[in-house]
Amino acid sequence: MEFIKQPMAIENRSMEIIAPYLEKFSLNEEEVKLYSRMIHASGDVEYANVIKIDKNVIDSMKAALKKGCNIFTDVEMVRTGINKRKLAAFGGEVFCKVSDPAIMDIAKEKGITRSMAAMRSFGTDLNGAIIAIGNAPTALFEVLRMMEEEDIRPAAIVGTPVGFVGAAESKAELAKRSKVPFITVEGTKGGSPIAASCVNAVMYMIDNSR
């Protein structure tokens, strides 16, 4: 059976197929790249209707990445999905503490989720960093609280938690209350590959590599 076997050919062809779905939106070239990669990660063109971004978010992420900012994720799948070789070339690293035994103890003790406890524990390390939350609404709520109560200021927040309990609410709150530029998705859809794709999309823009 004949099928395309070259990874970059597959990716380029995917982007061509996605392009017409974005024509009716007034997006600049970089926004098209971001939206395309999110759609590419989900296989779902309906994302075009529910993606919601702050107009400064791409610039803010690019500036932070160029300065070698770190990335903090809620779950291991987001960390796994981020192109760490590319990030290391800019000087950054990805951190996730959801499986850290100390965090697990804190979560159990306080009756909160592990990803919420993990996000809290990062504290002021989040200043100037990119936060990428693909799974846990509770982690996103916690970051909103930290911005408001502890003056934490990340460079940007990618918040695409998925699901039916708290996810849509957490993303609506992000769009309403975030004190820094953000990328999110309205409703129940989202997930780790979507969050990771946002970070990767912006890294590829910086050196125009993909």
Add this chain to the structure above:
Amino acid sequence: MEFIKQPMAIENRSMEIIAPYLEKFSLNEEEVKLYSRMIHASGDVEYANVIKIDKNVIDSMKAALKKGCNIFTDVEMVRTGINKRKLAAFGGEVFCKVSDPAIMDIAKEKGITRSMAAMRSFGTDLNGAIIAIGNAPTALFEVLRMMEEEDIRPAAIVGTPVGFVGAAESKAELAKRSKVPFITVEGTKGGSPIAASCVNAVMYMIDNSR
């Protein structure tokens, strides 16, 4: 702000919300659990209309898992998403070679994708195992070829590659040509969390833990 912070309460409430969307399908109790977890992983109830499973796949996966079968994945994100502590309790392990330098060399030399080269390299280790492919259509095509040309017989195949180039075709071919029970999704949707959720759903069924 008030929101549910207990992980199992969040999961249980999610499953309650998903249930009405599955009522119109004639699914048994275990199939409902499987479908629910796939929908839970995507935040997308439309999955109910595109999930396609072989009627023996849950039994086949349960039997293999109970015997301590291994799981082979196309990408690291699927490996990350699988509950490895639970799998280890049954005696199994997850393998992924997509980032193995030797595999990268083979892929480059042959002009094929890394996940395709990785799947090929597993060879007869795939017999009796569960294959979980969440990203790469090429890996799924390769498994179909191995079943036909090399008599490889996994216990089951979870094939939910995502995207616009080859994904839908690879999944249609899986449903048509697979020599073993399978789980798949029609069309462009899919992804690593979906593939991982299938494996986790069946593991949780075995000990009725979730």
